[in-house]
Amino acid sequence: xxxxxxxxxxxxxxxxxxxxxxxxxxxxxxxxxKVEEIAMLxxxxxxxxxxxxxxxxxxxxxxxxxxxxxxxIDTIMLDELHAENRLVLRLERLNGSDTEHxxxxxxxxFPTGDPSFQLKLAGTERPExxxxxxxxxxxxxxxxAGEPCLEVLLEDAGxxxxxxxxxxxxxxxxxxxxxxxxxxxxGAVHLAGLLFKWQPHLQGDGTHLPTEWSTGLAYYASNTAGxxxxxxxxxxxxxxxxxxLAEAPLSRWRRWTWAVQYGxxxxxxxxxxxxxxxxxxxxxMLPGVQYRFRMLVTPQRHVLxxxxxxxxxxxxxxxxxxxTECLPDGPVGIVFYHSAGRIYEFDVAPA
Numbered sequence: 115x116x117x118x119x120x121x122x123x124x125x126x127x128x129x130x131x132x133x134x135x136x137x138x139x140x141x142x143x144x145x146x147x148k149v150e151e152i153a154m155l156x157x158x159x160x161x162x163x164x165x166x167x168x169x170x171x172x173x174x175x176x177x178x179x180x181x182x183x184x185x186x187i188d189t190i191m192l193d194e195l196h197a198e199n200r201l202v203l204r205l206e207r208l209n210g211s212d213t214e215h216x217x218x219x220x221x222x223x224f225p226t227g228d229p230s231f232q233l234k235l236a237g238t239e240r241p242e243x244x245x246x247x248x249x250x251x252x253x254x255x256x257x258x259a260g261e262p263c264l265e266v267l268l269e270d271a272g273x274x275x276x277x278x279x280x281x282x283x284x285x286x287x288x289x290x291x292x293x294x295x296x297x298x299x300x301g302a303v304h305l306a307g308l309l310f311k312w313q314p315h316l317q318g319d320g321t322h323l324p325t326e327w328s329t330g331l332a333y334y335a336s337n338t339a340g341x342x343x344x345x346x347x348x349x350x351x352x353x354x355x356x357x358x359l360a361e362a363p364l365s366r367w368r369r370w371t372w373a374v375q376y377g378x379x380x381x382x383x384x385x386x387x388x389x390x391x392x393x394x395x396x397x398x399m400l401p402g403v404q405y406r407f408r409m410l411v412t413p414q415r416h417v418l419x420x421x422x423x424x425x426x427x428x429x430x431x432x433x434x435x436x437x438t439e440c441l442p443d444g445p446v447g448i449v450f451y452h453s454a455g456r457i458y459e460f461d462v463a464p465a
Contacts, residue, residue: 115240116217120205121146121155125247126217127240135223136246136278136445139314140195142187143247146205149183154206156320157187160199165189166320167203177325178249178315180272186249188317188324195221224281224445229288231279231446233460235262241277245447248315250275255456257295263456271300271454278312278447280462285443287412290332293423293459294448295404299336299397301452306399307333308409311444316348328441332409332418332432333449334399340364341431343409343416345440357440360432364398364420371396404458412465413439 116123123144126132134140146152146169155167167187170179178186198220206212224231224246238244241252241264251270256262266275296306309329316324331344340363347355363369399405404423408430410416418432448457 116144116215118215119147120213121203121215123203123217124251125242126201126219127242128217128219130240130243131220131222132242133224133244133246134192134195134221135281136447137248137282137312137314138192139188139317140190140192140246141248142190142201143249143251144185145181146183146185151207151209152205153208155185156204156206158202158204159190159194160196162194164204168318168320168323175273177323178273179323186323188315189320197221224279226281226283228464229280229284229446229462230464231460231462233264233279233457235264245277245279246445248276248278248447249273250277250450252277257456261458263458265457266450266453266455268298268300268454271298271450271452273451275450275455276309276312276447277457278309278445279460280445280447282445283443284311284445286439287465288446288462289411289465290407290409290446291459291461291463292407292448292457293404294407295456295458296399296401296450297454297456298401299453303335303337304397304452305333305335306450306453306455307331307335307448308407309445309447309449310409310411311345311439311441312447313441313444329444330411330439330441331449332407332416334364334420335451336397340369340398341418341420343418343432343434343437345438347440357438359416359434359437360418362431364431368396368398410465413437 156164158164169185170176173182201217203215253265255265311330313328316326328347339361342361343359345357406423408419416434416437417430419430
């Protein structure tokens with residue numbers, strides 16, 4: 115991470131190699147401090163032109179940007195990057211002064227070929243070395259027991275926190291296995307799980323940050339039956355391009371208690387932001403508990419199994435025969451929505 119008194123860049127560190135190739139867009143995420151004093155944030159990559167960056171102007175969420183001063187550069191294309199790069203961020207103040215911040219970084223693409231990946235946390239200190247970050251502030255940390263993990267901290271929770279692994283040309287015939295946990299949910303509507311066949315968000319021009327997305331998901335979500343295999347194409351809200359292939363409870367009892375508690379007010383927040391009459395929802399995926407996810411992606415079957423990591427693997431909860439694969443290709447990844455999150459293991463192998 116690059117840190118200064120004026121701004122932080124969460125997924126670039128001077129002299130550190132950043133992973134690329136998961137998508138055609140290379141996002142740069144961070145936060146401007148004292149944003150009320152700033153007229154404009156812009157950047158120049160290598161010898162390219164100066165381009166504007168959209169910064170959240172509100173003291174609250176604006177689309178994908180959860181807090182005041184957050185930014186996400188979504189106008190850098192993969193073919194603009196070199197093996198060695200120089201990014202200059204320019205802050206223009208309302209008083210007419212300006213300053214520049216320079217970050218030199220290398221890039222290393224995910225290898226092409228058959229889907230194969232293993233998350234290797236040992237000896238790594240920066241999240242951008244492990245995967246391609248799309249949204250959010252990620253850390254390489256250790257949990258309370260001292261086990262290494264790739265983490266979204268509680269104070270950084272919010273809208274989709276996404277990190278990608280693998281190459282954008284992966285098509286099908288692979289299996290994903292992951293071990294993750296959610297230390298705490300931060301919204302009554304929340305989700306966590308796997309992404310596959312991810313496509314980049316629609317691009318902006320520096321004056322706005324589109325939220326439209328396309329991806330396959332194998333995940334737990336509080337406002338569904340529980341577990342779900344799902345394709346979304348050009349999604350902002352559920353519509354005819356929202357393809358739910360299968361869903362089933364992870365815990366029937368907890369599904370019922372959540373519906374009783376939050377069914378009529380699914381978007382109410384809780385915890386540190388606003389406390390309702392019962393502090394915690396009856397989430398089917400328990401906070402502080404490690405879960406294993408196993409997802410098979412083939413043209414013949416999509417299969418999802420989710421279970422507590424300290425228990426034997428059960429029969430799959432979701433099995434879809436002859437699935438409609440709504441997207442042709444794309445990398446895999448993890449998404450946490452309105453939650454802190456930890457990734458301990460993430461592996462991909464040919465089916």
